[in-house]
Amino acid sequence: MPIPEPDVWGLAFRRIHEGSLRSAVLRRDDGWAEDVPEMLASYFGPPEPHQVELLSRLSGRVLDVGCGVGRHLLWLQEHGIEAVGIDHSPGAIEVCQQRGCHDVHVGAPVDLDFPGNHFDAAIMFGNNAGIGGTVEGCEAIFRRLARWVRPGGLLIAEGREAAVANSPGHAEYDAAGQRAGHPAGQVRWRLECCDEIGDWFALMLFEPEELERLLPATGWRVQCCTPHQPSLFVVVAEAAD
Numbered sequence: 001m002p003i004p005e006p007d008v009w010g011l012a013f014r015r016i017h018e019g020s021l022r023s024a025v026l027r028r029d030d031g032w033a034e035d036v037p038e039m040l041a042s043y044f045g046p047p048e049p050h051q052v053e054l055l056s057r058l059s060g061r062v063l064d065v066g067c068g069v070g071r072h073l074l075w076l077q078e079h080g081i082e083a084v085g086i087d088h089s090p091g092a093i094e095v096c097q098q099r100g101c102h103d104v105h106v107g108a109p110v111d112l113d114f115p116g117n118h119f120d121a122a123i124m125f126g127n128n129a130g131i132g133g134t135v136e137g138c139e140a141i142f143r144r145l146a147r148w149v150r151p152g153g154l155l156i157a158e159g160r161e162a163a164v165a166n167s168p169g170h171a172e173y174d175a176a177g178q179r180a181g182h183p184a185g186q187v188r189w190r191l192e193c194c195d196e197i198g199d200w201f202a203l204m205l206f207e208p209e210e211l212e213r214l215l216p217a218t219g220w221r222v223q224c225c226t227p228h229q230p231s232l233f234v235v236v237a238e239a240a241d
């Protein structure tokens, strides 16, 4: 999976860090668009209360997949937990380093390698359960994580349900996407920031039951699946032996 070029997420994160973000728009490929400076700025804040409760269960060495600007890495570090972050945006990783994250790497999970059983847990917060873009892409990521996390170690993955996704007209968008050959639950977006326009990227919006079915096929035993906001849910799974 190539490094995004232009790295518009990284540009937006760098601009927020410098206090100079002028505009940021997330555009769906049917034209619907949303102003997202507040959403992007929220990644610089502390983890959300339900995330703190989940992070508190972790110990040892934790991998943050799609770590953004490192809000969960910083929390883990401050609580004495070894935290390793990966993100395919070089700008995001640069901002992580400036914010004091100790161990961060540019790359997607399918392009990086870590030794087997290297981590005690992996986290995918901020709706990152679907960053694989397709069912197969997500399965490839979960399989890799199951290899890197020791047996009994945890995966905590946040997802957003397609059926109650907050973007308007989602049902019609999804139906039109499927008629055009896209998988059910896939949303195609691009980020536009200042004068830069990013490439289209795909995100899977899973129903909780879909993730509960998919994870056991990729080396994970689902422990629980909990709703947290109208459309957001968290799956906790344990790496199988």
Ligand SMILES: C[S@@+](CC[C@H](N)C(=O)[O-])C[C@H]1O[C@@H](n2cnc3c(N)ncnc32)[C@H](O)[C@@H]1O
Binding pocket: 001, 009, 043, 065, 066, 067, 068, 069, 070, 071, 072, 086, 087, 088, 089, 092, 107, 108, 109, 124, 125, 126, 127, 128, 131, 132
């Ligand atoms: C919505 S942000 C969430 C950031 C962070 N997890 C948080 O909650 O603060 C998604 C992040 O995932 C990264 N990302 C998206 N797809 C990725 C992939 N395939 N591999 C690595 N990083 C990815 C983006 O660059 C972005 O920084």
